[in-house]
Amino acid sequence: MGLITPGIGLLFWMFIAFTAVLFILRKFAWKPILQALKERETSITTALSEARMAREEVSLLKVKNNELIHEVQEERDAILKEARDTKSAIVADAKNRAKEEADRMIKQAREEILSEKNAAMSEIRSHVASLSIEIAEKILKSELSEEKKQKALIDNLIDEIKLN
Numbered sequence: 001m002g003l004i005t006p007g008i009g010l011l012f013w014m015f016i017a018f019t020a021v022l023f024i025l026r027k028f029a030w031k032p033i034l035q036a037l038k039e040r041e042t043s044i045t046t047a048l049s050e051a052r053m054a055r056e057e058v059s060l061l062k063v064k065n066n067e068l069i070h071e072v073q074e075e076r077d078a079i080l081k082e083a084r085d086t087k088s089a090i091v092a093d094a095k096n097r098a099k100e101e102a103d104r105m106i107k108q109a110r111e112e113i114l115s116e117k118n119a120a121m122s123e124i125r126s127h128v129a130s131l132s133i134e135i136a137e138k139i140l141k142s143e144l145s146e147e148k149k150q151k152a153l154i155d156n157l158i159d160e161i162k163l164n
Helices: 008-143 147-163
Strands: none
16 A cells, blocks of 8 residues: 555655756756747747738739729720721711712713713614605605606695695
């Protein structure tokens, strides 16, 4: 039972050994351990604050990135709208020019047709007149080939002149 109840001498020497170990640890190991813990705590705090700042910077960069994307999209939309408007204006202008050119060509064609028609009518008239003269000559030649017919025609013409 000697192990269960220690003696006073043993307790005294254990106390002295414990105090010596505590004094040695306090003198040589305690300060470096506390300083290492303090440095570790400082580095952890610094790392946490840097991480927090990095997180804020990333958040700020995300916001700026979103704003930049939005601006670029608006600029792209504006450029596309301007291109569509320009295209529409060019197409409308081309249509107007084509319509004007078509109207001018139609007018010119009508004028040419009218001119050709008038020329054809004039030619037909002159041709009809020459045919009429030829027919009249042939009729007169056949009718006036005999002397009796000539005298009868002259008498008829004289009678008609007297009546008028």
